[in-house]
Amino acid sequence: MSISEPFIRRPIATALLMLGVLVFGIASYGLLPVAPLPNVDFPTITVSATYPGASPQKMASAVATPLEQQFTQIPNLDQMTSLSGVGTTTITLQFALSRNIDGAAGDVITAINAASGLLPKDLPTPPTYRKVNPADFPVLIYAIHSDAMPTYKVDDYANIALAERLSTVEGVGQVFIFGQKPYAARVQVNPAAIAAKGIGLEDIRNAIGNATVNQPTGQIEGAHRVTAIDTNDQLMDAAQFREVIVAFRNGAPVRLKDVGEVFNSVLNTRIGAWFNNLPAEGIAINKAPGA
Secondary structure, eight states: OOTTHHHHHOHHHHHHHHHHHHHHHHHHHHHSOOOSSOOOOOOEEEEEEEOTTOOHHHIIIIIIHHHHHHHTTSTTEEEEEEEEETTEEEEEEEEOTTSOHHHHHHHHHHHHHHHGGGSOTTOSSOOEEEEEOGGGSOSEEEEEOOSSSOHHHHHHIIIIIIIHHHHTSTTEEEEEEESOOOEEEEEEEOHHHHHHHTOOHHHHHHHHHHHSOEEEEEEEEOSSOEEEEEEEOOOOSHHHHHTOEEEEETTEEEEHHHHEEEEEEESOTTOOEEETTEEEEEEEEEEOTTO
16 A cells, blocks of 8 residues: 555545645744744854054054964854954954854964964054854934034034934834044134243143033022022033133233134044034944844
């Protein structure tokens, strides 16, 4: 008797069985977990090395290349990317899903030790590694730029109007802003002017600190109510800072604008982001677990 004989002898039962399998398959298909960004833990390790003062070209040739040559011998290595900058090199190693991350970390340590003899002798510290999960990387990155607003106002817009609202969107886990340029009034003192008037930099610092105050002053107590009093004499822009009195000479006030230049700027001019060669701020969005 062949395996198909019972099904041939009972056509109705066979048809019902096939129909049941078809219905079960259709119902099960709708229950399959499908996501555009599935939670997959790729075994990934990043290796970092620092060599202060070295150019990106020297970092790539003297530091990254010896490490890469050793890493290529590690089994089940699917992808390797390298990024070299001024004094830094970062190598990202992504392994096959079947590879155990702890075993891969051991192989990475062995490869780093094997490459140590080929690295610059004056490297301040040996290369370091850490385990990472690509699922934790941002899924969206936006660049914000304005031709109509200064960068510090773009920073306010990114923090207040965008980041706070994006954080409330379903599926968003965390919102990061990079290249931030918060507002600051900058003072460039004229050394000749303060020397002529006998004013020191400490005098200017104290005058600015005393002129912009935001602190609790006290409270008023009544029979049924206690009211707190706050003093907010903060200066908000460069025009107000220019009128700050830093000293008196011959009975006349010496204002900040008399001994230097005051202008609206950002807190740290050495931090920033650019998009298409234009100053911008970046917003990175991480998805929530299970989203």
